[in-house]
Amino acid sequence: MNISLNGQSLTIDQVHQVAHAKGGAVKLSIDAKAMDKMKASRAFVFDIVKKGAPVYGINTGFGALSSMHIAEKDLATLQVNLIRSHCTGVGKPFSREVTRAIMLLRANCLTSGFSGVEPSTVELLLDFLNNDIxxxxxxxxxxxxxxxxxPLSHIALALIGEGEVEFQGKIVNSDVAIKSLGKNPxxxxxxxxxxxxxxxxxxxxxxxLAVFEARQIMKLADICATLTMDGVKGTDKAYNPKITMLKPHPGQIACMENLNKLVLGSKLKDSHPDCHKVQDPYSLRCVPQVHGACRQTLIHAEQVIGLELNAVTDNPLIFVESAEVISGGNFHGEALALVMDYLAMGVAEICNISExxxxxxxxxTFSELPAFLTRNSGLNSGLMIAHVTAAALVSENKYLCHPASVDSVPTSTDKEDHVSMGVTAGRKLHEVIENAKSVLAIELLCNTQALDLQRPERTSDALEAVYSLIRKTVPTIEDDRIFYKDMNNIIxxxxxxxxxxxxxxxxGALN
Incomplete structure (x- = not known):
């Protein structure tokens, strides 16, 4: 697949594809019209240098040092010093996928033509992506x-040949990887x-990347809920469209439609018309309302993050047509931080109701199934502690959902006096998503076992297909065994x- 970047049309799906691509599966280039804009912007930068008037980011210091004018002979050193001094990241490295997504988004922004960057440097960044550096x-x-x-300085350091990269299964100095391409730093x-x-x-x-994962989690949660409903002989009456249309939130409507499609044709659902259970607990009865509200966080996140992918977030910005260089604040991540905190809460609530x-x-007492879903309880503990693990993850999510976006630590001698903590919000969101996969895997481990205990009755064709998929690697539980292996297989x-x-x-496609 070929993707030509122009700073205007990148999608969340494309970010995911590039992030996970291996072996040259995706080839990136710069759109011809975008290249023309980049060249014009670059020429404007050199015109500023020639005129000599101080312009922030071009011939001045940075941040709190912006009032200091830098001589033309020192401008190259200024930029290299900036990269070296800003490489102050700590902690374990981002995953390959996250780092590739970061590189893609920076390149896409620069192709917009408002940054004045040297086009060949952006082409080298794309060479890194195309050659798995x-x-x-x-x-x-x-x-x-x-x-x-x-984090972006560590990528820039690699581009100038002074950083470390993963290349061909090894960590090497970036100049080695660049030379292997027949290029120079x-x-x-x-x-x-x-x-x-x-x-x-x-x-x-x-x-x-979180939005892409969360889309799958929302669908998966609906599947899990209906499997559990049938596994405990619950009722789908609360999923009646008449109820939801009196509270027509888009997320609730989407969830309700999924639930009704998933249980359509279930013999198990229809096997207990005179059931003595008058009402199911909220965790089954209120699935449209809870899962639906969680979907609303995803809807908002998709809107904000989808827009940000093609936003110009450099500073200062170069407007060639009006011959202006304007300093502003598009680099501020407040919108992203807030929405990632919000999405983290939505995904965490999926875990809460699943638990x-x-x-x-x-x-x-409720399920009327053997305790802990094992026929010979006492001798066997069954899935008792699998539930405990789910409880532990749900509890962990609660502190991970403390919003990073409400914090701000002024830096750079108070010049940068309000910040978003957006990366912290994003890192926490990814932890909540990983926890969600584990919690839903435990629910699938349990509800497929519950279905076995309800045999010979069968659920719907769609849910039977899910059951059969799980049973390919996770057999029916007869006696206690090492359950973490089953959980990992489901994950x-x-x-x-x-x-x-x-x-x-x-x-067909679920909502």
Whole structure:
């Protein structure tokens, strides 16, 4: 697949594709019209240098040092010093996928033609992506304003041949990887260093990859809820469209439609018309309302992050047509930080209600199934502690959902006096998403076992397809065994997208 960047049309799906692409599966280039804009912007920068008047980011110091004018002979050194001094990240490196997404978003922003960057430097950044050269970028060090300076500096350091990269399965100096391409490290000129590091690429990359994952989690949660409903012989009466249309939030409507499609044709659902259970607990009865509200956080996140992918977040910005260089604050990540905190809460609530459904399957008083879903309880503990693990993850999510965006630590002698903490919000969001996969994997471990205990009755074709998929690697539980292996196997099929695909193979696309 070929993607030509122009700073205007990148999508969340494309970010995910590039982030996960291997072996040259995706080839990136710069759109011809975008290249013309970049060249014009670059020429304007050199015109400023020639005139000599101080312009921030081109021939001045940075941040609190912006009042200091830098001589023309020192401008290249200024940019290299900027990159070296800003490489202050700490902690473990971002994953290959996150780092690739960051590089893609920075390149896309620069192709807009408002940054004045040397086009060949951006082309080298795309060479890194096209040839699977991944800079080592520590996770911690950005406060989410003035751009993601520290993480982006580690990428820029790799471009000038002084950083570390993962290449061909090894960590090597970046100049080695660049030379293997038959190229030379980037030589920074006026504004190049600042253009490479001043933007929201790190935050936006975390957000875009999280949105892609959260889409799958919302569908998966609906699948889990209906499997559990049938596993405990609950009722779908609360999913009646008449109820939802009296409270027509878009997320609730989407969830309600999914639930009704998923249980359509279930013999198990229709096997207890005179059931003595008058009403199900909220964790089953209120799925449209709770899952629907969680979907609203995703809807908002998609809107904000989708816009940010093609935003120009450099500073200062160069407007060639009006012959202006204007300093502003598009590097500030407030919108991203807020929406990632919001989405984290939405995904965490998916976990909260899932854990309650798991508990209902453990409890014979409600489920009328053997305690902990094992026929020979006492001798066997069954899925008792699998539920405890879900409870632990749900509890962990609660502190991970403390919003990073409400914090701000002034930096740079109070010049940068309000920051977003957007990268922190994004990192926490990814932890909540990983926890969600584990909690939903535990629910699938439990509700497929509950279905076995309800045999010979069968659920719907869509849910039977999911059941059969799980049973390929997780056999019916007869006696206690090592359950973490089962949980990990289910997480693998969740990550592969096979669970959602199994249901959709019978229904068509879910909302």
């Amino acid at each position: 991944t800079p080592v970028v520590p996770e911690k060090g950005s406060v989410g304003a003035s751009g993601d300076l520290a 980037a030589v920074l000129g006026p504004k190049d260093g600042l253009a490479l590091i001043n933007g929201t690429a790190c935050m936006a990359a975390l957000g875009a 309650r459904r798991i508990e209902k399957m453990m409890n014979p 693998k099929v969740i990550n592969s997208g096979e669970v959602v695909a199994a249901a959709e193979s019978k229904l």
